[in-house]
Amino acid sequence: MTATATDIQMRLLIIEDDRESADYLVKAFREVGYVADLASDGEEGLALAEGGDYDVLVVDRMLPKRDGLSLIGALREKGNRTPVLILSALGQVDDRIKGLRSGGDDYLPKPYSFAELLARIEVLSRRRGGPAEDTTYRVGDLELDRLSHRVTRGKDELTLQPREFRLLEYLMKHAGQVVTRTMLLENVWDYHFDPQTNVIDVHISRLRSKIDKGFERPLLHTIRGAGYMIRDGIR
Amino acid sequence: MTAFGKLIRTTAFRLTLVYLFLFALFAASLLGYFAWNTRRLITEQITTTVNAETGEISDIFGRRGLRGLVVTIENRALRPGANLYLVTAPAGQAIAGNVGSLAPGVMATSGWSETAYRRLDEQDTADHHALVRVTELPSGFRLLIGRDLEERRRLFGIVAKAAQWSVLIVVVLGLGGGIFVARRVLRRIDAMTGTTQRIMAGDLSGRLPVGRSGDELDRLAENLNAMLERIEALMMGLKEVSDNIAHDLKTPLTRLRNRAEEALAKSGTEAEYRSALERTIEESDGLIRTFNALLMIARAESGQARGNMDDFDAAGVAQGIHELYEPLAEDSGMTLHVKTESTPLHGNRELISQALANLVENAIKYGKPVSAAQPLGADTVLNADQREIWIEARRAGDQVLLSVSDHGPGIPVADRKHAVERFVRLEASRTQPGSGLGLSLASAVATLHGGDLRFDDAHPGLIVTLAIPALSGASDGLAAQTHDVPQKAA
Numbered sequence: 001m002t003a004t005a006t007d008i009q010m011r012l013l014i015i016e017d018d019r020e021s022a023d024y025l026v027k028a029f030r031e032v033g034y035v036a037d038l039a040s041d042g043e044e045g046l047a048l049a050e051g052g053d054y055d056v057l058v059v060d061r062m063l064p065k066r067d068g069l070s071l072i073g074a075l076r077e078k079g080n081r082t083p084v085l086i087l088s089a090l091g092q093v094d095d096r097i098k099g100l101r102s103g104g105d106d107y108l109p110k111p112y113s114f115a116e117l118l119a120r121i122e123v124l125s126r127r128r129g130g131p132a133e134d135t136t137y138r139v140g141d142l143e144l145d146r147l148s149h150r151v152t153r154g155k156d157e158l159t160l161q162p163r164e165f166r167l168l169e170y171l172m173k174h175a176g177q178v179v180t181r182t183m184l185l186e187n188v189w190d191y192h193f194d195p196q197t198n199v200i201d202v203h204i205s206r207l208r209s210k211i212d213k214g215f216e217r218p219l220l221h222t223i224r225g226a227g228y229m230i231r232d233g234i235r
Numbered sequence: 236m237t238a239f240g241k242l243i244r245t246t247a248f249r250l251t252l253v254y255l256f257l258f259a260l261f262a263a264s265l266l267g268y269f270a271w272n273t274r275r276l277i278t279e280q281i282t283t284t285v286n287a288e289t290g291e292i293s294d295i296f297g298r299r300g301l302r303g304l305v306v307t308i309e310n311r312a313l314r315p316g317a318n319l320y321l322v323t324a325p326a327g328q329a330i331a332g333n334v335g336s337l338a339p340g341v342m343a344t345s346g347w348s349e350t351a352y353r354r355l356d357e358q359d360t361a362d363h364h365a366l367v368r369v370t371e372l373p374s375g376f377r378l379l380i381g382r383d384l385e386e387r388r389r390l391f392g393i394v395a396k397a398a399q400w401s402v403l404i405v406v407v408l409g410l411g412g413g414i415f416v417a418r419r420v421l422r423r424i425d426a427m428t429g430t431t432q433r434i435m436a437g438d439l440s441g442r443l444p445v446g447r448s449g450d451e452l453d454r455l456a457e458n459l460n461a462m463l464e465r466i467e468a469l470m471m472g473l474k475e476v477s478d479n480i481a482h483d484l485k486t487p488l489t490r491l492r493n494r495a496e497e498a499l500a501k502s503g504t505e506a507e508y509r510s511a512l513e514r515t516i517e518e519s520d521g522l523i524r525t526f527n528a529l530l531m532i533a534r535a536e537s538g539q540a541r542g543n544m545d546d547f548d549a550a551g552v553a554q555g556i557h558e559l560y561e562p563l564a565e566d567s568g569m570t571l572h573v574k575t576e577s578t579p580l581h582g583n584r585e586l587i588s589q590a591l592a593n594l595v596e597n598a599i600k601y602g603k604p605v606s607a608a609q610p611l612g613a614d615t616v617l618n619a620d621q622r623e624i625w626i627e628a629r630r631a632g633d634q635v636l637l638s639v640s641d642h643g644p645g646i647p648v649a650d651r652k653h654a655v656e657r658f659v660r661l662e663a664s665r666t667q668p669g670s671g672l673g674l675s676l677a678s679a680v681a682t683l684h685g686g687d688l689r690f691d692d693a694h695p696g697l698i699v700t701l702a703i704p705a706l707s708g709a710s711d712g713l714a715a716q717t718h719d720v721p722q723k724a725a
Contacts, residue, residue, distance in 0.1 A: 097543065109527075111519075111523055113516070113520075163558055189555070189559055191555075191559070191585070191588060191589075191592075192585055193531075193585065193588070193589040193592065194524060194527065195592060195596065197563060197596050197599070197600075198563070199559060199560060199562075199563045202562040202563045202566050203559075203562055206562050225513070225516070
């Protein structure tokens with residue numbers, strides 16, 4: 001899997017009542033070097049979330065004793081702002097809206113791929129680390145000015161379409177992190193359906209031809225089975 | 236519940252009881268009115284006769300004296316059915332007449348009174364009643380003339396008896412009729428209940444019995460039968476759909492399983508295992524997508540997505556989808572264009588976007604001009620126009636039309652109805668990847684918004700249009716932001 005971008009070990013709390021999927025998650029997260037705790041019902045989850053200092057909470061929506069949304073509501077009421085990713089078998093648009101309204105930061109319908117979950121967790125945890133809202137993003141010799149909408153690579157100024165600019169902006173904001181196709185579709189285009197075609201790949205390849213073509217070091221990488229990542233240097 | 240209990244609980248029977256009460260009341264008051272009027276009439280008649288006779292006899296007394304009076308009274312008293320007469324001297328003793336005894340004090344007071352009396356010639360001791368008038372004649376003589384009230388009493392008796400009988404008859408006939416009607420209704424209702432119970436037990440082919448009278452029960456039965464017909468059709472449709480789903484999900488599942496089995500059976504290198512696993516993941520992702528699409532269609536069809544609607548401009552949706560798919564179209568050797576005008580509507584933006592995206596994906600996949608499919612060099616003879624796909628958002632009357640047109644082979648008219656069914660993949664599309672759910676979803680989304688999905692010929696090619704009712708009254712507000720500039724692909 002991808003190397004974690006954080007220097008300090010990431011601490012996760014997984015609140016999931018299905019034993020098997022919970023064990024799978026804990027094991028998979030430990031393999032990528034995270035610390036993952038487990039709670040198997042809503043009450044236990046709430047108690048642990050309040051006590052421990054976690055970077056991200058992964059909350060199943062339907063839990064015994066206290067359901068996921070009410071757990072998040074209780075946490076937020078007490079001023080706990082730990083990022084929450086909701087996992088749910090309810091994957092329709094209105095379910096996700098409800099989930100996000102109740103205080104969740106991201107929503108992933110089941111079944112999901114672990115790569116997708118991992119990518120989203122990394123993006124969420126980065127949020128906590130402080131404002132990524134710099135006016136200029138830099139990756140290698142690629143520079144993006146969010147105010148003037150200027151993009152330069154080395155000495156060359158690149159001309160991007162508005163949507164290409166937003167795509168690059170999102171990738172650079174999460175430089176060094178894997179960004180999945182669904183995340184791009186959600187955050188750059190604001191669509192929550194999954195297209196049957198490789199429509200995002202085409203946009204990426206257009207962007208790639210503008211920022212990497214003719215340069216020695218490619219910056220925009222394809223991560224097999226997961227998505228894309230912009231970073232300086234070869235992995 | 237006993238049969239009788241059931242009977243008296245019927246609406247028909249209860250109505251009968253109410254009517255029965257009303258009719259009895261009516262009969263009683265009619266007879267009462269009749270009796271009272273008759274009594275008044277008889278009394279009036281007596282009064283008139285007595286008054287006339289009193290005048291006549293006073294006159295005779297005046298002209299012919301006491302002798303004349305006595306002769307006249309005696310004569311009249313002997314007639315059959317005579318009135319009552321009595322003349323008394325100033326001292327009080329009776330002089331003439333047919334009255335033997337009177338209630339005490341009657342003769343002393345002048346004017347009208349009702350009194351008990353006995354005739355002179357009568358043997359029985361029973362009291363009779365009479366209405367009498369006592370008049371004082373000159374020189375202290377008193378004259379009583381009256382009429383027996385037996386007639387009035389008898390009449391009253393007749394009326395009372397008539398009242399009793401009529402009420403009795405009304406009650407008996409009414410109850411009988413009520414029970415008859417109630418049992419008839421009950422029998423038919425029982426028949427219906429029997430049928431519905433059979434239907435509830437699972438026999439959907441059962442139908443309610445319909446009589447020939449065309450009454451309200453028949454009409455009800457006819458309507459219920461029509462409803463059952465519809466339910467049966469829906470159930471059949473549902474069964475068909477679930478059969479299709481089972482079939483179309485089993486196929487990829489089988490493929491998935493076979494591949495895993497094959498990989499397991501052969502001892503391979505790590506790379507081979509890896510690629511087998513990757514294919515497995517791809518295949519299951521496809522399955523998940525199919526499931527999601529099915530759920531979304533079910534959601535749209537059941538109307539649950541209605542909770543998430545707001546007002547927006549379909550032009551924005553068209554431009555968004557154009558922006559998203561334009562590079563993909565170009566990669567496939569097509570050009571995607573968009574043309575919009577202000578088209579405000581109320582709906583679920585996400586679903587409409589997805590429906591339009593499905594139409595565009597279809598156009599990109601299947602909308603290539605027929606000659607393009609021919610090998611080698613065919614491309615060069617093609618007119619560039621024929622590789623165009625147009626997304627259009629416009630308003631026609633009170634509808635918003637979101638259409639996607641291509642110049643591909645189109646869909647034959649006969650297949651068009653068929654095309655929106657779940658998992659239906661028309662001949663031309665079988666070789667291409669896809670779930671066969673794209674048009675089903677688009678159609679379900681149209682239905683959810685109270686519109687429909689239309690297919691037209693583009694000569695050559697296909698125009699698929701999502702027709703959705705426009706937002707009424709909002710057109711003026713949004714008209715200012717009209718974007719009808721055709722946006723050419725960059």
